[in-house]
Structures are given as C-alpha cells and as structure tokens.
Amino acid sequence: MKAATVYDVAAHAGVSIATVSRVLRRPADVRASTRERVLASVQFLGYVPSASARGLAARRTGVLGLFFPSIDDEDDSTEVPFVQDTSVRIVVDIPDSGEVRPPNLYFDEVLRGSEREAWRHGFALMVGVGRGTNPAEMVNDIAGRVDGMAVLARSVPDDLLDHVSRRIPVVLIAGPRRGDDYDHVSVSNTEGMQALTEHLLVTHRITEPVYVAGPADSPDDAERYAGFVQALAAAGIDATALPVLRGDFSRIRARDLAEELLAAGSLPRALVCGNDQMALGFLDVFGPAGVRVPEDVIVTGFDGIEAGRLSTPRLTTVHQPMADLGRAAMRAMLSRLQHPDQPPITSRLPVKVLLRESSEGPV
Amino acid sequence: MKAATVYDVAAHAGVSIATVSRVLRRPADVRASTRERVLASVQFLGYVPSASARGLAARRTGVLGLFFPSIDDEDDSTEVPFVQDTSVRIVVDIPDSGEVRPPNLYFDEVLRGSEREAWRHGFALMVGVGRGTNPAEMVNDIAGRVDGMAVLARSVPDDLLDHVSRRIPVVLIAGPRRGDDYDHVSVSNTEGMQALTEHLLVTHRITEPVYVAGPADSPDDAERYAGFVQALAAAGIDATALPVLRGDFSRIRARDLAEELLAAGSLPRALVCGNDQMALGFLDVFGPAGVRVPEDVIVTGFDGIEAGRLSTPRLTTVHQPMADLGRAAMRAMLSRLQHPDQPPITSRLPVKVLLRESSEGPV
DNA sequence: CCCCCAACTGTATGCGCTTACATTCCGTCG
DNA sequence: CGACGGAATGTAAGCGCATACAGTTGGGGG
Structure with missing residues (x-):
C-alpha cells in the first residue's frame, strides 16, 4: 500500500505535477476539462496530498x-486492555466514592x-x-x-x-x-468579581464578606481579589481589615476550610470564593451540617462551570467565556x-x- | 525573524548537517564533546526543527x-470580540434557561x-x-x-x-x-446492559421493564437493546411482548415521553434507558410531578456521565470508559x-x- | 493568413531534514 | 611502526510538493 503522490496522479492523468498541484490549490487556474481529468485520477488512485511536503514547500504548515x-495527572501505569474484555463489574456506587474525577x-x-x-x-x-x-x-x-x-x-x-x-x-x-x-x-477577572461583590454589598447589604482565595501564585485569583477589594473600597470598606481564607482552588481543601469555619462557630454572612470548585466545597459541608445557603450564609463562585448549575442550591458565580x-x-x-x-x-x-x-x- | 535551520546550526557549530541531525535524533551516535557544541548552537540560535521537513524525509509525521x-453545532456567526471588552453583564439565571449547553x-x-x-x-x-x-x-x-x-x-x-x-x-x-x-x-454495550437488566430482574423482581430506545440508526443503542432482550430471555420473558419507547438520546425528547407516560397514567415499574441523557429527562419530569424514583418507578441510564452523578436521585447506570x-x-x-x-x-x-x-x- | 496576447501547461528548483554510503580518525594489535 | 577496524563525521541523494519562469496553445484582430 504505497501511498500515491503527485507524480502518480500526474502520470495517470497525463499532465505535469504542476498541474496536479494547481488543481488542488488554485482550481480556477486550470481548464475545466483538465481539472476533471485530474480529479478523476485523484479519486482513482486514492491520492491524499502530503502535508509534510506541502508544508516544506509552502513554508507554512497550516x-x-x-x-x-x-x-x-492521571495514573500513567494503567495499561488499556487491548484485546477483548467484555467483563462487567457491578459496583454499588456510594456518594463521594473515590471514583470521582474532577x-x-x-x-x-x-x-x-x-x-x-x-x-x-x-x-x-x-x-x-x-x-x-x-x-x-x-x-x-x-x-x-x-x-x-x-x-x-x-x-x-x-x-x-x-x-x-x-x-x-x-x-x-x-x-x-x-x-x-x-x-x-x-x-475580565477584576471587573467580574468587582461587579459581583458590588451586587452583594448593594442589593444584600453585606458589609463584611469573606474572600476565599486560591493558590497564592495564581494570577487569575490575584485579579479577582483585586476586584473584590475595589468593590469594597468603593463602598468605603477597607478590605485589608477583613479576614481572607486561603484555599487552593480545590473542592477538597475548601471542605476543610468549611469544617474549620463551623468548628470555630463564626460564619460570615457571605463567602466570596475565587472559583466555583471551592464554593462547591463549602456547599458540600454546609448542606449536611444544617447551615442554610443563602439564608445563613451566601456563597459565590467564579468560572461558571457546569457543576455549579447542578448543585443545590445552584451557585451564583461569574461566568467566563x-x-x-x-x-x-x-x-x-x-x-x-x-x-x-x-x-x-x-x-x-x-x-x-x-x-x-x-x-x-x-x- | 528568519527561523534557523540545520544549516545555520551546522555552520555555527562547525559540523555538517548530518551531525546536527544525529545530535537530535540519535545522540548516542555522536561524541559527547561534539554533541554539546551542537546543542549550544541550537540554544544560541533558537533552533526548532521543522516537522514538515522531517516528516518528508522520514516518511512519517509522528x-x-x-x-x-x-x-x-454552535452558532457560527458570533465573532469573538478581539479588542478589549471588560464589560460585565449581570444576569438572573433562572433554572433551565436557554443558557444550557449540553x-x-x-x-x-x-x-x-x-x-x-x-x-x-x-x-x-x-x-x-x-x-x-x-x-x-x-x-x-x-x-x-x-x-x-x-x-x-x-x-x-x-x-x-x-x-x-x-x-x-x-x-x-x-x-x-x-x-x-x-x-x-x-x-461492551450488550454485556453491560444485560448485566444491569439482570440485576433489575433478579434483585428487584421486575418482570416488565420498559426499554427507552435511542435513534433507530444508532448501533450503540441496538447493542444495548440486544443485551436487554437477552437478559429477559434468560429469565424466560419475551421482550417482544413488552412495549418500547422510542427516544432519540436527547434529554428534551425524553421529557416529552415522560409527559406522555404520565398523561396515559400507566407507569411501568422500571424504565431502562439507552443512555443517561434520556434517563435524566425522565427524572426532570417525575420529580416535579410527584412520581417517586425509585419507589414508584425505577429509572436507569447508560454512559456514566457526570450529570448522572449530580442528579437527584443519582442515576443508576452503566459506565463506559x-x-x-x-x-x-x-x-x-x-x-x-x-x-x-x-x-x-x-x-x-x-x-x-x-x-x-x-x-x-x-x- | 499572420501576428500578438491571454490562458494554460510544463520545467526546474528548492523547501529542511533523514539516512545510506563514503571517508576520516584514532586507538590497537601484531 | 604499520596495518586494521570500529567510531565519528561528512557527502549527497532524495522525500513530495509549490511556484517562478519558460514554453505552448488557441483565438481574435489586422
């Protein structure tokens, strides 16, 4: 199964390779009858142009x-079964089992x-x-x-x-x-978080929202926090006086933070999270613990991921395109x-x- | 910014192009001192080998x-804003608004x-x-x-x-x-559906499950239905005597089917769906209608998508890898x-x- | 009926790299 | 000390296509 080349097509159609190339690249430059003859040969020979050759000649790969x-990082070890394996495993899948891949x-x-x-x-x-x-x-x-x-x-x-x-x-x-x-x-990380925060301040009269930050080296989180701070400043509130919870964008870690919050018995009126996953982590803990959202505490996220639309309650967030x-x-x-x-x-x-x-x- | 080539590297390192190529492809074939000299030139010149040329010469693209x-099919018309647009829109997102992308x-x-x-x-x-x-x-x-x-x-x-x-x-x-x-x-579509159906028959003593099929031309659905039939046959039940609902794998269509079922007032004891989306469609309707799942009707899916893990109740399904x-x-x-x-x-x-x-x- | 031009088509070159083969090195053994 | 052989490197021939440029063709105008 030697792949056909321009030369094969040219020979079969009785034209030069330049014409074959033209038929494929600039059909208008070739007489209709010639074009059809060449295309027939292309079809007959199963010709597919080599992108490598074209890339080399044209100096661009496309x-x-x-x-x-x-x-x-998924486990690298697992080998995919290659042969037939029609076995079926039956698993009683309890909630929150380890089977979850974020x-x-x-x-x-x-x-x-x-x-x-x-x-x-x-x-x-x-x-x-x-x-x-x-x-x-x-x-x-x-x-x-x-x-x-x-x-x-x-x-x-x-x-x-x-x-x-x-x-x-x-x-x-x-x-x-x-x-x-x-x-x-x-x-617009900053503007988005600013708008959301402002909404909380104005509409819900929140005065001391707590920001739940992501990893310290996340530029996205930094921008979002900046928006948070700006909204507070605009309302005459000094954000530096407010506590900040340090998460890492993960749902798991957020759950820990939630537990700590409950243990300390000091729930803020609103938790403004740097991303959706963390917000969901809080919901995970608050629900079973009897903490009502949003009555007892408002929780917001950032990203607009699907899971935030399926959670209970659904998550208020800033959706990024x-x-x-x-x-x-x-x-x-x-x-x-x-x-x-x-x-x-x-x-x-x-x-x-x-x-x-x-x-x-x-x- | 003319990109460097093997020739440039060869000249800079004082070797032939063959040696440059060897350093990159089969380093062991080149003396260590030469290799280092070449690599230094590669670094200095910012050389990145052209895959087009390599593909052509080596007859494989990698x-x-x-x-x-x-x-x-998303709308093709929308142009992505290319310049700065830091505007923020605030939307009250009601459930099931059109914003949903499956x-x-x-x-x-x-x-x-x-x-x-x-x-x-x-x-x-x-x-x-x-x-x-x-x-x-x-x-x-x-x-x-x-x-x-x-x-x-x-x-x-x-x-x-x-x-x-x-x-x-x-x-x-x-x-x-x-x-x-x-x-x-x-x-293993067939085996999976067979195992699930068998489970329903044996453990839950269902005798007349109703299959909710996908598009008639779906090979996957055909295989799954075959598994369904086989399980019934093994239990001495003739599947052809049972009704089948014809869906199209979509959640929307399944909702219609659910409505029809409610209107007819004849709920089967179990609905075995050809995929998760359809199963979720039934849940969408049953919940608000006061039909309890699984007490009144058991619903199962196939695929193991994330949404089935987040639904209420969570969906019994066959997960495919x-x-x-x-x-x-x-x-x-x-x-x-x-x-x-x-x-x-x-x-x-x-x-x-x-x-x-x-x-x-x-x- | 011949010349000229536009429309086509063919010729030839090179894109940057791999690799078979030739050549050069250089340490070793006789 | 010289021949020998493996290791290292160089030489050169394409890989398949695009394209500048040259050559050919077919009409239409003079």
Whole structure:
C-alpha cells in the first residue's frame, strides 16, 4: 500500500505535477476539462496530498498549536486492555466514592473554542497536554509542527517560551501581561468579581464578606481579589481589615476550610470564593451540617462551570467565556501571522455575573 | 525573524548537517564533546526543527489524528470580540434557561484519553470536529497530516473512509464491525446492559421493564437493546411482548415521553434507558410531578456521565470508559503501524454497572 | 493568413531534514 | 611502526510538493 503522490496522479492523468498541484490549490487556474481529468485520477488512485511536503514547500504548515499543563495527572501505569474484555463489574456506587474525577472543564472548553476557530480559518489544530515530567520536549515538538501556538500562561518556563517564540508566534492564555511582548488573551477577572461583590454589598447589604482565595501564585485569583477589594473600597470598606481564607482552588481543601469555619462557630454572612470548585466545597459541608445557603450564609463562585448549575442550591458565580478564550487566542495568532509587526495584542473578554440561589434565596 | 535551520546550526557549530541531525535524533551516535557544541548552537540560535521537513524525509509525521462529528453545532456567526471588552453583564439565571449547553462529555473524554496515549508513545495528536457542512474536506486534510487516524463510527461516509484508508490506517471508534477491514474499538454495550437488566430482574423482581430506545440508526443503542432482550430471555420473558419507547438520546425528547407516560397514567415499574441523557429527562419530569424514583418507578441510564452523578436521585447506570476508548483507539493504530499486515483488530472494553439511588432506593 | 496576447501547461528548483554510503580518525594489535 | 577496524563525521541523494519562469496553445484582430 504505497501511498500515491503527485507524480502518480500526474502520470495517470497525463499532465505535469504542476498541474496536479494547481488543481488542488488554485482550481480556477486550470481548464475545466483538465481539472476533471485530474480529479478523476485523484479519486482513482486514492491520492491524499502530503502535508509534510506541502508544508516544506509552502513554508507554512497550516496548523495551530494549543498547549495546556495537565491539572489532574492521571495514573500513567494503567495499561488499556487491548484485546477483548467484555467483563462487567457491578459496583454499588456510594456518594463521594473515590471514583470521582474532577472534570477539567476549563481545558475542554478552551480546546473546543480553539478547535472551532482554527478550522474556521482553514487551520488544523494540534493539542498537547503537558504531563508532569517535561513539558519542554512537548512544547518544542509542537512548535516545530505549527505556524503558531497558544499556551496557558505560567505553564511553560520563560526561557523555553523565548526559544520557541523565535520560530513562531506565541499567544498566552489567561495570564496578565508581565513585561513580555507576547500576545495575551484573558477575561475580565477584576471587573467580574468587582461587579459581583458590588451586587452583594448593594442589593444584600453585606458589609463584611469573606474572600476565599486560591493558590497564592495564581494570577487569575490575584485579579479577582483585586476586584473584590475595589468593590469594597468603593463602598468605603477597607478590605485589608477583613479576614481572607486561603484555599487552593480545590473542592477538597475548601471542605476543610468549611469544617474549620463551623468548628470555630463564626460564619460570615457571605463567602466570596475565587472559583466555583471551592464554593462547591463549602456547599458540600454546609448542606449536611444544617447551615442554610443563602439564608445563613451566601456563597459565590467564579468560572461558571457546569457543576455549579447542578448543585443545590445552584451557585451564583461569574461566568467566563472559556470557549471564547480559545477562539480569541486563535484569532490573535492568525492576526499576528498576517501582521507580524503589529504591536502586542491584549484581548480581554467580557464576563457575566450569574445570580442564582446560593445568593438570591429560593425563587 | 528568519527561523534557523540545520544549516545555520551546522555552520555555527562547525559540523555538517548530518551531525546536527544525529545530535537530535540519535545522540548516542555522536561524541559527547561534539554533541554539546551542537546543542549550544541550537540554544544560541533558537533552533526548532521543522516537522514538515522531517516528516518528508522520514516518511512519517509522528502525528495521530482524531475526528469526531460535531453534536451540538454552535452558532457560527458570533465573532469573538478581539479588542478589549471588560464589560460585565449581570444576569438572573433562572433554572433551565436557554443558557444550557449540553456538554459533549463523551468527546471530551475520548479526546483526553487519545491525547494522553498518543504523546505517551511519542506521537502528537491532531483533532478535528466536523462541522455540519463538509467533514470530507476536514478528514482529507487530517489524513494528509498524520500517520493514522481514529474516527467515530458512522461519522464519515464510507467512500471517504475508503479513500483515506489507502494512505493511512484508520480506526473506528464505538461502532460494531460492518463487514469492513478497519480496526475497531468499542465497549461492551450488550454485556453491560444485560448485566444491569439482570440485576433489575433478579434483585428487584421486575418482570416488565420498559426499554427507552435511542435513534433507530444508532448501533450503540441496538447493542444495548440486544443485551436487554437477552437478559429477559434468560429469565424466560419475551421482550417482544413488552412495549418500547422510542427516544432519540436527547434529554428534551425524553421529557416529552415522560409527559406522555404520565398523561396515559400507566407507569411501568422500571424504565431502562439507552443512555443517561434520556434517563435524566425522565427524572426532570417525575420529580416535579410527584412520581417517586425509585419507589414508584425505577429509572436507569447508560454512559456514566457526570450529570448522572449530580442528579437527584443519582442515576443508576452503566459506565463506559470513554477515556480508555480513546486510548485503545490510539493503541490499535500504533499496533497497526508496527504490523501493517496483522488481521483487523477488534477491541472491546469492559464496562461497569453503577448502582445508585435511581434504582436502589434511598441509602 | 499572420501576428500578438491571454490562458494554460510544463520545467526546474528548492523547501529542511533523514539516512545510506563514503571517508576520516584514532586507538590497537601484531 | 604499520596495518586494521570500529567510531565519528561528512557527502549527497532524495522525500513530495509549490511556484517562478519558460514554453505552448488557441483565438481574435489586422
């Protein structure tokens, strides 16, 4: 099964390879009768053009890359059963059993948007999710295969980024600009959290909301906290005087914080969480403990993940357009490819505050 | 910013291009001192090898492809805001508002598994999600860029599949073999449904379960129904005598079926659904209508999606290892690449029956 | 009936890298 | 001390396609 090449098609159709190439790239430049003859040969021979050859000759691959670090590092050991295995296991699945994998919705959505936008503009998409070990190799590999790549901010060492950016344009997703010249796309973290906080202050007359922070090195969380502080300041409240709970964006850790809060017996009127997962962690504990949300305590999140729409009560949150983030990243790259010398792009996408029962009370 | 090539590196390091290539591909073949000199030049020049050139020369791209049809065709019109837009919209999000996007978990999971397995074996992954219009172009494009591709069964016309399979190996995901010679990977639909049904018959002494079918042309649903029938047959029950509800795998349609059932006032003791979405649709209607699950009617699903774990009551279902499906698909392709002449692979992955409150009663 | 131009088509080159084969090194053994 | 052989490196030939440029064809105008 030797794959057919332009030469095979050309010979079969009785034309030169240039004509075959034209039929595929610029059909209008070829006489209709010739074109049809060539296409018939393409069909007959099962010809599929080699992207490698085309990429080499045309000096562009027509592929955009997307790299994310892996959040949940799944076990690497498990081998996929390769042969037939039609066994069925029956499991009594108790709630909260270890079978739960926190779905990395964020990545899924960004990927979806990226994929869509790339193809829409005639580009294919290559994805890489960095495994714990060495993203370096992977990023470098991808860089050699694409015309440009988008990378989650902070997920790749600066020097590596420098290195690959000498070959192709790089777009950073979701981080703030840090004195670099890369193109950036992110969402309005600050404004979103500010709007949400302001709503709590004004509509619900909360005066001492407690912020539940994410990891200290998260730029996203920092921006969100800034919005929180600004809203308070605008209302004449000094945020630095208020306590802050330090979480790590995980649901598990948030549950611990919730337990501690209950143990201490000092529930604030409102918990403003840096992301949805943590907010859900609080709900996990409050429900069974008899703490009513939002009557006893208001809980809000940030992200707008699916689980927050399915929880009881449903979670008030700030929804960020994750798919659009991916799309914007691709757009930025395409723009950069067309205008290599334009100034660095900074794209900020709008967010949406979703008021639901965890803050508004039962409908 | 002209990208560096082997020639540049060779010149800078004072060696031939062959040596540069060796340093990158087979470091052991090069003397340590030379190697270091070359690597230093690579670093200095910001050299990233071109995958196009390598692919051409080595006759393999090192990329595996994955193609899925798009289930939810998002609107194509929306343009992503490209400039800064830090506006924040505040929305009172009432339950079941149109904001719901049915998450295509299935694809996400398969993709995740595929990505993982591909990179694990030194291959990159290229993804394509067919937009409504012409998957043909997309599949052909991908086929030209990869060493092999996996495709969701039934998502690509047979003749197209034939065409591209003359160039690269193709693996079909999730469909039954249909007299073709492609490699197939799928899950134990029949066995899983059989085990679940048997459980209902034996443990709960159900005698007349009603099957809720998916689209008539769904091979997966056909296999599941077969398992249902077999379990009944084993218990001496003739399935053909029982009514079957015809759904279409969607939650919406299932809700209609549920309404009809209530209107007719003839609830069966158990509803065995062909997938989770439909089962959830029944729950959506039963809850508010005062029909108790599982006391009045048992409802089961198939797939094991996240939403079924978050519903009230939680859904008894058959969980299929979606990520493993992706992994198995990649494995099959890699195996095929190594042994082009081996007989067609048929890989069936085991499933797991998850007993939860929608069939087992409150814990 | 011939010339000229536009529309097509063919020729030839090179994209950047891998790799078979040739050549050069250099330590070893006789 | 010289021949020998494996290790290291260099040479050169493509891989399959795009494309600049040259050549050919077919009419239409003069």
